[in-house]
Amino acid sequence: MLLYLHIPFCHRICPYCSFYKHTPGATSIGSFIDALTEEAKQRLIEKPRTIYLGGGTPSMLSPSHLSRLFTALHEKIDFSKLDEVTLEANPATFDAAKAKLFRELGVTRVSLGIQSFAPHILEILGREHTVAQASESISILREAGIPSINIDLMFSIPGQSKADWEETLQHTIALKPDHISAYNLTYEEDTVFFESLRRGEMRENEDHDAEFFHLADELLEAAGFDHYETSNYAKPAHHSSHNQGYWRGEDYLGLGPSAVSTIDSVRSKNIPDTARYVTQVQSIGHALHESESLDAEARRLERIALGLRTKDGILISLLSPDALARAGHLANEGLLHFSNDRITLIHRGRALVDPIASELI
Ligand code: SF4
Incomplete structure (x- = not known):
């Protein structure tokens, strides 16, 4: 963590x-x-x-x-x-x-x-x-x-x-x-x-x-x-x-006003107001303000968006069949690269991470 x-x-x-x-x-x-x-x-x-x-x-x-x-x-x-x-x-x-x-x-x-x-x-x-x-x-x-x-x-x-x-x-x-x-x-x-x-x-x-x-x-x-x-x-x-x-998608605990945590697929956020944060922690020991459960699909999409930013790229198995076909076209344009079980962005593709992630999710 x-x-x-x-x-x-x-x-x-x-x-x-x-x-x-x-x-x-x-x-x-x-x-x-x-x-x-x-x-x-x-x-x-x-x-x-x-x-x-x-x-x-x-x-x-x-x-x-x-x-x-x-x-x-x-x-x-x-x-x-x-x-x-x-x-x-x-x-x-x-x-x-x-x-x-x-x-x-x-x-x-x-x-x-x-x-x-x-x-x-x-x-x-x-x-x-x-x-x-x-x-x-x-x-x-x-x-x-x-x-x-x-x-x-x-x-x-x-x-x-x-x-x-x-x-x-x-x-x-x-x-x-x-x-x-x-x-x-x-x-x-x-x-x-x-x-x-x-x-x-x-x-x-x-x-x-x-x-x-x-x-x-x-x-x-x-x-x-x-x-x-x-x-x-x-x-x-x-x-x-x-x-x-x-x-890589590890769990994290965020403390302090506005801090976000993701633990066991539950994402929560502290209150984004320092004065209220202090009062709330003093009275109940935490300042949680909102939380949501992330389902497997939300986590899969997040893995793609974050993983594509890294040199290690993402596992091909994260992509749907349609997205895999689109990835093939992007590979033909020289924007990404398939190797063994992974996809990584290359050359011009590295500067286009957000539009490419949108194509693949
Ligand atoms: S306002 Fe504060 S936190 Fe934001 S960039 Fe400037 S120094 Fe950093």
Whole structure:
């Protein structure tokens, strides 16, 4: 089982972000930490294989809040048996002392939300950090002894040229991270970017998307990264074990406001409201808000959609006879490949994962 903890706080809100998050405002972070540790006490029964602290910005928690949270986790979990403990971080929110604390608390992997090394793109994205802070944060984490460092990047951003993207990729490679995630910007509902798109002030460009995707694939593979999932690249032995668990369909427990869990084919979601989350956990020990049972068909479709994103692809036996015939046509177009009992996307097909998944489900 995988364990996810959602920390909803950010210093400021990026205009493209659709995760559940907010500035601390009137919320007491101390009460939130108390509620999160209480929820872990009540709901964490099975031993997890990995832990992932996401958000929001977990790295903006103060040293004392981080220590309180991890002390509670260490009481429940033998960290020496875990495959991986990941913490999402923003370069503007930690210094050398805090990075050292991450390591002392048991963090093995830090995922840095950098997005771009071009100042004008960071400005468009409303990011809190500077290019210098982003570059320096890698050496701070290395010196603190963090074994695995990921850099999150984003492409197809309005105002981003191909040269900007290439420069960001080259800058990233030069910093020698262990893992890189490169996401195509998507315009999610209820974001400022989505509104700009609706008003015609921003435009999607599928040609750009594919071109930027292939540039990342070419440069990062040439630099020794394994392109093991649509948006993810790893140096040997630095693949994200937690995310691989999601893609393989392992059970996961999500704690914190808005966190989703899937256990024994039941998907549930916590209330997406931090104040109500805290009150509810204080009174009844959990903050479950909705749940549904996933039948075999729903799980099969999910296996296809997630598996096609990975280098390992999917088992042919997951496809219906009609979908298998359509897969044959896609293979003739050079978009996917049949080998033994599996199908994997290749060449142009890797940039077309969503439309191809729709064809096959
Ligand atoms: S820092 Fe991360 S979680 Fe917070 S608003 Fe920006 S993208 Fe969203």
